[in-house]
Amino acid sequence: MDILQDLKQRGLVQQITDEQGLTKHLEENLVTLYAGFDPTADSLHIGHLVPMLMLKRFQLAGHRPIALIGGGTGMIGDPSGRSSERQLNDLETVQGFSEKIKQQLASILNFDNGENAAAARNNYEWLSKMTVIDFLRDTGKHFGINYMLAKDSVESRLENGISYTEFSYMILQSVDFLNLYEKENCTLQLGGSDQWGNITAGMELIRRTKSGESEEAKAFGLTVPLITKSDGTKFGKTAGGAVWLDPLKTSPYEFYQFWINTDDRDVIRFLNYFTFLELNEIDELEKQLESAPEKRVPHLRLAEEMTKMVHGEAALAQAKKITEALFSGDLKDLNGSEIEQGFKDVPTVTFTREDKPLVDLLVEAKIASSKRQAREDIQNGAVYINGERQQDLAHVVGAEDRIDDKFTIIRRGKKKYFLMRFE
Numbered sequence: 001m002d003i004l005q006d007l008k009q010r011g012l013v014q015q016i017t018d019e020q021g022l023t024k025h026l027e028e029n030l031v032t033l034y035a036g037f038d039p040t041a042d043s044l045h046i047g048h049l050v051p052m053l054m055l056k057r058f059q060l061a062g063h064r065p066i067a068l069i070g071g072g073t074g075m076i077g078d079p080s081g082r083s084s085e086r087q088l089n090d091l092e093t094v095q096g097f098s099e100k101i102k103q104q105l106a107s108i109l110n111f112d113n114g115e116n117a118a119a120a121r122n123n124y125e126w127l128s129k130m131t132v133i134d135f136l137r138d139t140g141k142h143f144g145i146n147y148m149l150a151k152d153s154v155e156s157r158l159e160n161g162i163s164y165t166e167f168s169y170m171i172l173q174s175v176d177f178l179n180l181y182e183k184e185n186c187t188l189q190l191g192g193s194d195q196w197g198n199i200t201a202g203m204e205l206i207r208r209t210k211s212g213e214s215e216e217a218k219a220f221g222l223t224v225p226l227i228t229k230s231d232g233t234k235f236g237k238t239a240g241g242a243v244w245l246d247p248l249k250t251s252p253y254e255f256y257q258f259w260i261n262t263d264d265r266d267v268i269r270f271l272n273y274f275t276f277l278e279l280n281e282i283d284e285l286e287k288q289l290e291s292a293p294e295k296r297v298p299h300l301r302l303a304e305e306m307t308k309m310v311h312g313e314a315a316l317a318q319a320k321k322i323t324e325a326l327f328s329g330d331l332k333d334l335n336g337s338e339i340e341q342g343f344k345d346v347p348t349v350t351f352t353r354e355d356k357p358l359v360d361l362l363v364e365a366k367i368a369s370s371k372r373q374a375r376e377d378i379q380n381g382a383v384y385i386n387g388e389r390q391q392d393l394a395h396v397v398g399a400e401d402r403i404d405d406k407f408t409i410i411r412r413g414k415k416k417y418f419l420m421r422f423e
Contacts, residue, residue: 002023002026002027002061003026003057003058003061003063004016004019004022004023004026006057006279007054007057009272009279010272010273010279011225011269011272011273012050012054012224012225012272012273013222013223013224013225014193014196014223014224014225014226015193015196015221015222015223016220016221016222017199017200017203017220017221017222018220021218021220022188022220022222025187025188025218025220026061026063030062030063030064030115030116031058031063031064031187031188032063032064032065032066032180032184032185032186032187032188033055033058033063033064033065033066033186033187033188033189033190034055034065034066034067034068034121034177034180034186034188034189034190035051035052035054035055035065035067035068035189035190035191036068036069036070036073036123036173036176036191037051037052037067037068037069037070037101037105038069038070038073038074039069039070039071039074039094039097039098039100039101040074040077040089040097041097042096042097042100042246043100043101043104043244043245043246043249044101044104044105044244044245045236045242045243045244045245046235046236046242046243046244046245046258047227047235047236047242048245049245049274049310050192050224050227050273050274051190051191051192051224052067052105052108052109053108053273053274053276054190054224055067055109055118055190056108056109056276057276058190059109059110059116059118060276062116063116064115064116064117064118064119065109065116065118065119066118066119066120066121066180066184066186067102067105067109067118067119067120067121068120068121068122068123068176068180069098069101069102069105069120069121069122069123070098070122070123071094071095071098071122071123071124071125072122072123072124072125072126072127072128072172073123073127073169073172073173073176074089074094074097074098075088075089075091075094075124076088076165076166076168076169076172077165077166077169088165094124095124098122098124100246102120102122104245104246105118105120106120107310108309108310119184121180123172123175123176123179126175126176126179127172127175127176130175135171139171139174139175139205140171142204142205142208142209143170143171143174143201143205147201148167148170148201151170151197151198151201152194152196152197153169153170153194153197153198154167154170154197169198170197170198170201171201173198173199173201173202174198174201174202174204174205175202175205176202177189177199177202177203177205177206177219178202178205178206178209178210181206181210181217181219182210187218187219187220188219188220188221188222189202189203189219189220189221189222190221190222190223190224191221191222191223191224192223192224192226193223193224193225193226194226195223196221196223199221199223200221202219202221203219203220203221206219207219227273229263229266230263230265230266231263231265243255243258245310247311247315251340251341251344252307252311252315252316252318252319252341253318253319253322253323253338253341253342254341254344255306255307255310255311255319256303256304256306256307256316256319256320256323257303257319257323259299259302259303259306259307260296260299260300260302260303260323261299262299262302264289264293267289267298267299267302268282268285268286268289268298270302271285271298271301271302271305274302274305274306275301275302275305275306275309276305277301277305285297285298285301286298303319304316304320307319318337318338318341319341321333321334321338322334322338322341322342325338325342325387326342329384329387329411330387331386331387331403331409332386332387332388332403334403335403335404336403336404336406336407339403339404339407339409339419340407343407343409343417343419346417346418346419347365347366347417347418347419348418348419348420348421349364349365349366349418349419349420349421350420350421350422350423351364351420351421351422351423352422352423353399353402353405353422353423355396355397355398355399356396356397357394357395357396357397358374358378358383358385358390358392358393358395358396358397359371359374359375359378359393361397361410361420362374362377362378362383362410365410365418365420367410367412367416367418368412375393377412378390378391378392378393378395379391379393382412382413383410383411383412384410384411384412385397385401385408385409385410386401386403386408386409387409387411397420402422405422406421406422406423407419407420407421407422408420408422
């Protein structure tokens with residue numbers, strides 16, 4: 001199966017500028033293609049995974065991907081898909097973000113030596129050298145105002161207002177495509193559906209500046225659909241905010257849980273979008289979903305594939321260990337790092353490292369409203385320390401109850417967890 005056919009069967013193609021021409025181009029050439037990633041934060045999030053994995057899919061099909069980091073455009077701000085201006089960051093901040101993003105891209109794409117090894121580029125390299133006269137005289141003259149106003153990324157912002165800074169973003173992205181076309185023979189740009197206007201603008205700039213008397217310069221564009229969830233909520237968002245690729249911002253356990261909690265209506269679609277599983281294997285997982293939805297086999301496979309891909313085998317094993325411990329209630333085998341991941345969002349109280357009667361601890365941590373209530377809970381078997389029921393009213397919480405000498409987990413009833421942190 002050729003790459004475009006595979007992408008279409010997975011539902012990963014929204015628009016192609018010239019499908020017949022691109023199909024022939026991919027069949028006859030080792031094609032260099034790119035997708036851009038603006039450094040607007042110190043980490044990419046799972047919304048960036050689709051273009052990242054699209055580059056990977058083309059690489060596996062024998063083509064050469066370029067991950068373009070927008071160190072220049074990131075200082076301007078892309079108006080696409082936004083109703084208001086972005087906050088502008090200074091150069092030092094953007095450069096710091098760019099370096100971290102480059103490392104994350106390298107974890108997915110193969111940057112090793114080879115004919116189709118991926119490359120990372122930063123558009124600050126050429127945009128920072130462009131003078132305002134260069135910008136206006138050599139590039140701006142090719143863009144009619146009416147042409148730019150008709151683009152969705154601009155038109156959708158006119159009512160609420162758009163600055164000239166963001167208005168010019170389309171031209172800068174077009175310069176990127178032209179530069180990569182000239183220097184690296186890059187002939188295909190990938191992007192989300194909101195990038196269609198920017199992509200076609202870049203193709204038009206290449207056509208206007210590089211077409212000769214006998215042959216027209218040829219470049220292509222391909223967009224992927226906007227990822228949505230069946231329940232109407234935004235993909236990649238949780239109650240805690242965005243799901244980041246940086247394990248310090250979103251732990252591997254939280255990352256694993258995000259995917260395992262995918263809605264039944266979305267899980268097969270996400271297996272197609274985000275994993276490299278063969279299509280026939282995904283079909284089998286869909287049959288298992290239909291025959292035994294309670295087993296959540298596709299959800300487990302999705303969570304495993306994504307956590308392993310982004311964070312590695314060891315992090316996946318740790319995420320599964322935490323999940324199993326929380327499900328079974330057997331917490332004593334967890335270490336401090338695993339507790340911090342698994343209990344990140346539960347009520348946490350900090351104590352000094354000294355022995356404390358359990359009754360007093362329950363009251364001070366506001367697990368029980370009074371000593372009387374604490375005693376009743378203990379006697380009734382409703383209090384668990386690190387997963388084990390404790391019914392001794394005289395029990396003193398000491399070093400033997402601390403995991404890694406730092407944490408004690410109290411459970412009241414079936415599901416109410418509290419984390420005691422000792423410093």
